[in-house]
Amino acid sequence: MSTSERYRRFAQVEALGRSPAYERLGLGIAGDPEVLALVERLPEPKRQPNLVLGVARHLGAPTGSYRSFRGWILDHWAAVERTARVRSTQTNEAGRAAVLLPVLAMLHGPLTLVEVGASAGLCLYPDRFSYRYAGRPDLDPVDGPSPVLLTCTTTGTPPLPTALPTVVHRVGIDLAPLDVDSDDDLAWLDSLVWPEHHERRERLRAAAAIARRDRPQLVHGDLTAALPDVVRQAPPDTTVVVFHSAVLNYVDDAARAAFEQTVRELPCHWISNEGPRVLPGITGRLPIPSEQVGGRFVVALDGQPLALAGAHGQSLDWLGRP
Numbered sequence: 001m002s003t004s005e006r007y008r009r010f011a012q013v014e015a016l017g018r019s020p021a022y023e024r025l026g027l028g029i030a031g032d033p034e035v036l037a038l039v040e041r042l043p044e045p046k047r048q049p050n051l052v053l054g055v056a057r058h059l060g061a062p063t064g065s066y067r068s069f070r071g072w073i074l075d076h077w078a079a080v081e082r083t084a085r086v087r088s089t090q091t092n093e094a095g096r097a098a099v100l101l102p103v104l105a106m107l108h109g110p111l112t113l114v115e116v117g118a119s120a121g122l123c124l125y126p127d128r129f130s131y132r133y134a135g136r137p138d139l140d141p142v143d144g145p146s147p148v149l150l151t152c153t154t155t156g157t158p159p160l161p162t163a164l165p166t167v168v169h170r171v172g173i174d175l176a177p178l179d180v181d182s183d184d185d186l187a188w189l190d191s192l193v194w195p196e197h198h199e200r201r202e203r204l205r206a207a208a209a210i211a212r213r214d215r216p217q218l219v220h221g222d223l224t225a226a227l228p229d230v231v232r233q234a235p236p237d238t239t240v241v242v243f244h245s246a247v248l249n250y251v252d253d254a255a256r257a258a259f260e261q262t263v264r265e266l267p268c269h270w271i272s273n274e275g276p277r278v279l280p281g282i283t284g285r286l287p288i289p290s291e292q293v294g295g296r297f298v299v300a301l302d303g304q305p306l307a308l309a310g311a312h313g314q315s316l317d318w319l320g321r322p
């Protein structure tokens with residue numbers, strides 16, 4: 001796919017109806033040979049619209065009109081290029097805890113949580129968030145409502161718990177973990193949230209405040225290479241749960257297969273929350289054709305698909321065990 005097609009597709013498929021600003025900027029870049037030529041100076045994986053637009057906003061680009069954005073990016077391209085080469089898309093969406101919670105609640109605690117591709121580790125606190133599943137009783141931590149309030153629509157009959165799980169140990173693994181104590185890392189996470197998504201931005205800040213008070217252990221490393229040691233070092237008498245969301249799309253097929261083999265051989269449960277093309281073995285076990293998954297993720301426990309989830313945890317369509 002050409003860079004122009006990539007930006008047009010981003011505007012017309014991914015941003016459509018979700019971000020008027022990104023729709024406008026994506027279409028503008030797609031039809032602008034001068035800006036496209038700059039974007040093509042970046043290595044292929046760094047030409048991602050989400051990365052380039054996130055970097056531009058991080059550095060202060062205006063998003064009100066394509067004309068003002070274009071003027072800015074032509075003037076500031078050197079800084080955009082420098083930052084895009086060192087940063088990557090590490091969007092950390094605590095809202096995804098709402099689609100992982102019912103699966104975590106199926107397991108006997110206390111739990112050790114190991115998140116691979118954890119970014120800043122904000123999904124490692126499912127026991128510290130408040131949940132509002134449409135039409136279901138409020139679900140809060142034992143010490144009262146959390147500043148992180150996750151709302152989620154449901155269909156089917158997800159096994160929603162009446163109490164949050166007990167988590168005694170939390171570890172994240174990432175190639176480049178982000179630090180909740182670093183203003184620059186937090187500003188970068190903020191820039192990765194799309195312009196109009198103010199609620200997600202507030203959630204990011206509230207989840208980061210929780211993580212700052214009780215910092216997660218973050219291991220610098222590859223999701224497969226670093227995993228066995230982390231699982232082996234889990235406290236005894238805990239159920240180890242390895243999970244990941246929106247991560248395996250960043251690695252190739254061979255790395256996905258190596259990860260799956262490794263996680264299946266370790267003494268742990270495995271929860272995956274990924275797009276339908278990422279783990280075809282799991283998607284192939286869905287009781288519906290994969291074309292019907294749409295933009296949702298497939299949530300699976302130990303390789304068995306259980307639900308389809310909104311990409312940011314906003315919806316959970318429970319399939320049940322086939």
Ligand SMILES: C[S@@+](CC[C@H](N)C(=O)[O-])C[C@H]1O[C@@H](n2cnc3c(N)ncnc32)[C@H](O)[C@@H]1O
Pocket residue numbers: 088089090091092093094096116117118119120123173174175176221222223224244245246247250251
């Ligand atoms: C889009 S973020 C998702 C973060 C988090 N899982 C969430 O749902 O909010 C993907 C993360 O995966 C990490 N990542 C990508 N490839 C990786 C690998 N081979 N090993 C470890 N982490 C990786 C990236 O650095 C990034 O922080």
